[in-house]
Amino acid sequence: MRTIVKNVLVGCAVLSAINVSYLLVQIVQSSTLSNDTYDFTKEGILDIDASIDNRDNVQVNPLSNDASDDDTESGPDAADNKIENIPSSARNGASSAFNAADYEEQLKESLIALPEANTTCHAKFFLAGRNQIIEESVNWKDTYGHNDFVPHRILWDVVHWNTFYPVLPRFASYDKNIHTDLALVETKVDLGGSSFVKRQVNYNVTGNIFVNATKPPPLGQNPMQSKNKYKMFVKTLDKGRAKQVLPLQLEMYETILKGALRPHPFLQSIIDKIRIQLGAENQGYMVLHARVEPDMIRQNERVCRDWRVTNMTDIINMIYEKFPEPPVGTVLIVFARSIMEDEAKKSKKDKFNILNDHNLKVINEIVENGMWGGKVKVVEAGSRMIEDAGSDIFKYYSNLVGSIVNFFLAIQSDILVGTQISTFSTLAMNSRLYREQRENYFYRPMGIHWMSPPNATKPHKFSC
Numbered sequence: 001m002r003t004i005v006k007n008v009l010v011g012c013a014v015l016s017a018i019n020v021s022y023l024l025v026q027i028v029q030s031s032t033l034s035n036d037t038y039d040f041t042k043e044g045i046l047d048i049d050a051s052i053d054n055r056d057n058v059q060v061n062p063l064s065n066d067a068s069d070d071d072t073e074s075g076p077d078a079a080d081n082k083i084e085n086i087p088s089s090a091r092n093g094a095s096s097a098f099n100a101a102d103y104e105e106q107l108k109e110s111l112i113a114l115p116e117a118n119t120t121c122h123a124k125f126f127l128a129g130r131n132q133i134i135e136e137s138v139n140w141k142d143t144y145g146h147n148d149f150v151p152h153r154i155l156w157d158v159v160h161w162n163t164f165y166p167v168l169p170r171f172a173s174y175d176k177n178i179h180t181d182l183a184l185v186e187t188k189v190d191l192g193g194s195s196f197v198k199r200q201v202n203y204n205v206t207g208n209i210f211v212n213a214t215k216p217p218p219l220g221q222n223p224m225q226s227k228n229k230y231k232m233f234v235k236t237l238d239k240g241r242a243k244q245v246l247p248l249q250l251e252m253y254e255t256i257l258k259g260a261l262r263p264h265p266f267l268q269s270i271i272d273k274i275r276i277q278l279g280a281e282n283q284g285y286m287v288l289h290a291r292v293e294p295d296m297i298r299q300n301e302r303v304c305r306d307w308r309v310t311n312m313t314d315i316i317n318m319i320y321e322k323f324p325e326p327p328v329g330t331v332l333i334v335f336a337r338s339i340m341e342d343e344a345k346k347s348k349k350d351k352f353n354i355l356n357d358h359n360l361k362v363i364n365e366i367v368e369n370g371m372w373g374g375k376v377k378v379v380e381a382g383s384r385m386i387e388d389a390g391s392d393i394f395k396y397y398s399n400l401v402g403s404i405v406n407f408f409l410a411i412q413s414d415i416l417v418g419t420q421i422s423t424f425s426t427l428a429m430n431s432r433l434y435r436e437q438r439e440n441y442f443y444r445p446m447g448i449h450w451m452s453p454p455n456a457t458k459p460h461k462f463s464c
Contacts, residue, residue: 103265107158107159111135111171112172119132119179121217121218131170132170133172134216135174145399146396149198152171154393155263156262164260179216181212186199186200233246257434258434262408263408267405270389271408278379285330286328287418287428288417289419291424293356296310308419311355312358316366318447319371319443328376329376329377331378333367340360382403383399411428415440416429418441420451430459
């Protein structure tokens with residue numbers, strides 16, 4: 001018997017990863033890199049990061065992540081998209097200097113399984129009481145990209161996460177001598193010019209794995225037990241009783257949102273560079289999560305109608321009303337351009353398609369002309385930037401990876417404007433709340449609402 005646990009949509013993948021009381025929210029059918037881990041040095045990643053730290057007067061376009069000695073420019077306002085000599089003091093999160101070889105050695109050591117640890121595998125949610133998780137059983141679904149499962153260690157900084165053990169469960173590699181109830185399956189993934197090998201583990205026991213699997217056991221006594229306990233934690237947290245009733249789970253939840261879960265060091269280096277370009281050390285930047293894609297506007301209009309705003313013009317006008325003068329120098333707009341553009345190509349037009357066309361037109365106008373009368377630049381990052389980052393593997397999974405980059409840019413922004421009917425916005429704001437970043441706003445039909453004033457102490461409960 002093999003248990004498969006499905007993931008959420010790619011737009012929610014990062015968010016679901018963070019909004020947990022125990023570890024990660026969604027665990028899908030397992031797979032990961034082989035012990036012969038993917039060699040990032042083949043992609044020229046070391047050259048990119050080394051150039052920032054060691055070369056004089058290097059110019060880097062953060063939207064392409066290419067370093068060169070010439071003055072070649074591309075795209076609108078390309079000259080303004082250049083960075084020179086990023087100081088180490090300006091970096092946020094992991095160091096922008098990423099040494100792939102050093103990190104792979106650290107990762108290999110960090111993932112050594114502890115035989116005495118209380119280990120689990122193949123579970124949808126993690127519970128307190130299990131302190132080691134088989135890394136090969138954790139994966140993320142690239143739903144809107146290749147509809148493929150992406151190795152956990154490719155996306156996240158596992159070495160950093162494991163430093164929080166034993167507050168958080170640690171990740172460990174599959175060991176055939178210890179985890180005897182698991183079987184290893186290796187799959188080669190063709191990236192179009194290069195490839196890598198994923199490893200997945202499945203139970204090799206017959207019958208009910210919740211009864212017969214012991215090395216390691218699955219989490220919980222049935223498939224729904226851990227999910228139900230997670231829901232119980234969320235309700236307890238919303239009522240303000242988690243500190244008294246579930247203190248260990250609350251500590252885990254807060255540790256994750258405060259920064260235990262962070263992107264792979266290479267992705268973090270990209271985020272750090274973009275933050276500098278966006279003006280994080282000068283006028284600052286706002287992230288606007290424009291959740292106006294076709295899937296949202298086609299949802300039942302009666303669902304969450306008190307909180308739903310799907311007209312881009314209304315959202316922009318609300319921002320101008322809240323901030324009559326520019327509060328930042330740059331706005332990073334987060335949305336799924338490819339999905340909206342595909343919708344716009346449809347020949348048959350209904351009211352939803354017409355609204356999508358309008359929203360896309362408004363977004364294109366502010367990207368071209370800026371906001372506040374052109375005083376504030378409006379830019380995009382995410383997938384488009386990842387595709388030019390110099391890595392075959394990240395380019396291949398650029399849809400999912402782009403959402404991770406956007407999410408952590410949102411967490412680290414000066415102002416975040418989003419919608420409470422989105423897990424992306426909700427979890428970014430909750431993460432910011434635990435990091436004492438208070439400029440968080442939801443757009444609602446009645447206007448912009450400040451979600452985390454100084455007296456706010458508990459995270460927002462997503463309920464739509």
